[in-house]
Amino acid sequence: MSKIITIDPVTRIEGHSKITIHLDDQGEVEEALFHVTQLRGFEKFAEGRPFHEMPSLMARICGICPVSHLVASAKACDMLMSVRIPPTAVKLRRIINLAQIAQSHALSFFYLSSPDLLLGMDSNPATRNIVGVARANPELARNGVHLRALGQEIIEILGGKKIHPGWVVPGGVSHALTAENRDYILKKLPEAIQIAERTIKWFSAELEKFSEEIAVFANFPGLFMSLIGNHDQLETYDGRLRLADDQGLVVADLPAEDYKTIVAEAINPHSYLKSPYYKPQGYPAGLYRVGPLARLHLAKTCGTPRADQALTEFKKLDHKSAFHYHLARLIEILYAFEMIEQLLSDDMILDSHVRAHAAANAHEGFGISEAPRGTLMHHYKIDDNGLITYADLIIATGHNSLAMNKGITQAAKHYIKNDKLTDGILNRIEAVIRTFDPCLSCSTHAVGQMALDIQLIDMGGTVLDRVKR
Amino acid sequence: MHWLVIGFGNDLAGDDGFGIAVAEQIKKRAASDLAIQITTEVISTRILAPELLESISIADAVIFIDASAALNDGRPQEIDLQSLIGSELEYGSSIFLSHHCNPLALMQLNHTLYNRNPPAWLYALGSCHFGLFENLSDTVAALVPEVAAQIIDKINKHTFCEQA
Numbered sequence: 129m130s131k132i133i134t135i136d137p138v139t140r141i142e143g144h145s146k147i148t149i150h151l152d153d154q155g156e157v158e159e160a161l162f163h164v165t166q167l168r169g170f171e172k173f174a175e176g177r178p179f180h181e182m183p184s185l186m187a188r189i190c191g192i193c194p195v196s197h198l199v200a201s202a203k204a205c206d207m208l209m210s211v212r213i214p215p216t217a218v219k220l221r222r223i224i225n226l227a228q229i230a231q232s233h234a235l236s237f238f239y240l241s242s243p244d245l246l247l248g249m250d251s252n253p254a255t256r257n258i259v260g261v262a263r264a265n266p267e268l269a270r271n272g273v274h275l276r277a278l279g280q281e282i283i284e285i286l287g288g289k290k291i292h293p294g295w296v297v298p299g300g301v302s303h304a305l306t307a308e309n310r311d312y313i314l315k316k317l318p319e320a321i322q323i324a325e326r327t328i329k330w331f332s333a334e335l336e337k338f339s340e341e342i343a344v345f346a347n348f349p350g351l352f353m354s355l356i357g358n359h360d361q362l363e364t365y366d367g368r369l370r371l372a373d374d375q376g377l378v379v380a381d382l383p384a385e386d387y388k389t390i391v392a393e394a395i396n397p398h399s400y401l402k403s404p405y406y407k408p409q410g411y412p413a414g415l416y417r418v419g420p421l422a423r424l425h426l427a428k429t430c431g432t433p434r435a436d437q438a439l440t441e442f443k444k445l446d447h448k449s450a451f452h453y454h455l456a457r458l459i460e461i462l463y464a465f466e467m468i469e470q471l472l473s474d475d476m477i478l479d480s481h482v483r484a485h486a487a488a489n490a491h492e493g494f495g496i497s498e499a500p501r502g503t504l505m506h507h508y509k510i511d512d513n514g515l516i517t518y519a520d521l522i523i524a525t526g527h528n529s530l531a532m533n534k535g536i537t538q539a540a541k542h543y544i545k546n547d548k549l550t551d552g553i554l555n556r557i558e559a560v561i562r563t564f565d566p567c568l569s570c571s572t573h574a575v576g577q578m579a580l581d582i583q584l585i586d587m588g589g590t591v592l593d594r595v596k597r
Numbered sequence: 598m599h600w601l602v603i604g605f606g607n608d609l610a611g612d613d614g615f616g617i618a619v620a621e622q623i624k625k626r627a628a629s630d631l632a633i634q635i636t637t638e639v640i641s642t643r644i645l646a647p648e649l650l651e652s653i654s655i656a657d658a659v660i661f662i663d664a665s666a667a668l669n670d671g672r673p674q675e676i677d678l679q680s681l682i683g684s685e686l687e688y689g690s691s692i693f694l695s696h697h698c699n700p701l702a703l704m705q706l707n708h709t710l711y712n713r714n715p716p717a718w719l720y721a722l723g724s725c726h727f728g729l730f731e732n733l734s735d736t737v738a739a740l741v742p743e744v745a746a747q748i749i750d751k752i753n754k755h756t757f758c759e760q761a
């Protein structure tokens with residue numbers, strides 16, 4: 129008799145979802161499914177709006193990574209206007225995108241995942257949270273607060289506010305950086321860089337405690353995709369789109385705007401999340417991963433000295449394991465602050481020419497950038513009046529949809545051995561999802577306590593086991 | 598003495614924008630009141646997040662302003678948070694969700710992480726309308742200047758007494 133175990137909601141991620149674990153007649157795990165249970169609908173209600181509204185409208189998709197949508201959307205609008213934006217505007221957009229990556233990664237590692245990593249997957253769920261981390265390791269918690277606060281402060285200085293800034297516009301950015309603000313940010317960076325380096329060192333030494341999780345947390349061969357720079361360096365704003373396998377063999381390398389030639393999207397009845405796949409391998413075999421693990425797997429260098437040192441060590445790890453998203457995130461925090469320092473040290477950064485002006489000159493535009501969670505794609509079509517007739521968004525979390533499902537299936541098969549559930553087992557299955565840091569809808573915040581209610585139900589509807597939190 | 602005033606709420610959800618409206622009123626007053634300008638940092642924010650600890654940890658006194666669906670009283674209440682801060686640090690997601698939390702949780706974390714326990718108050722207002730509209734209801738809007746004045750008085754009184 130087949131059975132289903134449901135984890136609803138999945139906790140300590142951005143947004144609302146559930147996991148169902150399907151058992152076969154012998155009680156063995158057959159498959160696990162990650163269900164995204166909310167629908168946003170931005171692609172539809174963008175239709176009919178003027179294209180120049182898109183950056184600020186699309187930024188509302190998310191309260192955690194609005195800057196990523198702002199940047200990808202503005203790039204799509206640049207293409208609709210057929211303009212080449214001023215070089216200083218490119219640098220400023222890069223800075224705000226890097227600040228976004230740093231603050232989002234700090235949230236993921238320090239607030240959401242550090243309770244598992246510091247206190248243990250089997251620790252008491254009542255204390256397995258940021259408050260527990262504060263008690264057990266105040267320095268780690270203070271560091272997390274500091275890194276996230278600095279990333280957000282840089283966004284606020286540049287964009288006017290921490291969440292949903294409107295500074296990145298079609299054609300560039302709305303205003304130039306002042307010398308006073310540049311100097312203020314530059315003063316703050318050395319401490320952040322030191323904290324990121326210290327945390328990388330600490331967490332690298334902790335990895336040996338997680339050998340079992342490394343072995344079964346979405347650890348399987350497959351493809352990785354990200355933007356890549358002209359010299360095969362880490363790239364978060366521009367560059368070519370590359371896919372390679374876990375051994376580093378490149379299977380696709382193309383101009384980013386040609387993504388539709390290799391990426392298609394599938395729809396699953398169990399989830400509102402679309403499942404993109406690599407076309408030549410078909411669905412679902414064309415599974416690939418995006419995000420910090422993919423970016424660092426594909427990049428030969430970061431282009432900043434300290435992050436490059438960390439990358440050398442990172443290259444020795446088994447990148448097939450999603451567990452290494454955590455360390456990749458820390459290295460990207462280090463990279464982000466180092467790169468911001470480099471960009472701010474460029475004399476041109478204070479140039480007042482930061483925006484190109486034009487009306488719509490093309491009917492179709494693509495914008496692609498690297499968001500904290502991976503490659504983000506905005507694709508618009510407009511009519512002769514500049515009104516949106518079509519919008520397709522492929523969000524970073526979507527790219528990882530197939531890998532997340534396969535990953536939780538692998539973990540469930542490893543940990544679930546009979547009808548009995550333990551909190552530690554369920555937390556590990558959730559933790560597989562957390563390694564990907566999915567952002568399902570940050571603009572819809574939960575109210576009240578997020579309960580966890582997992583039920584093991586047989587075919588007749590009888591509850592065989594239940595764990596509540 | 599360095600004061601920190603944090604007005605929080607969603608200004609797109611009717612009276613939930615009360616805290617932000619009061620904070621903005623105090624900011625306006627600070628523009629023409631040198632004492633407030635020098636002593637007080639005012640923050641308006643949609644949600645309380647742990648990053649606010651960077652400002653809280655260097656404050657000598659903290660005032661939060663909020664509208665709460667959990668309260669029934671339509672008159673602003675002043676709640677002394679400091680008397681609760683010394684209690685055992687509260688665990689559990691009810692006080693600390695993934696990226697937003699409540700005033701007491703922030704003050705408790707401030708105590709745990711930075712070993713500081715400054716006086717802190719919450720000005721809370723109940724009986725509000727939390728619909729999808731941008732303006733405060735007339736009743737709540739009328740309370741904004743009153744609460745802003747109360748807070749400014751408190752800051753001036755404490756600052757004056759300390760100097761005396």
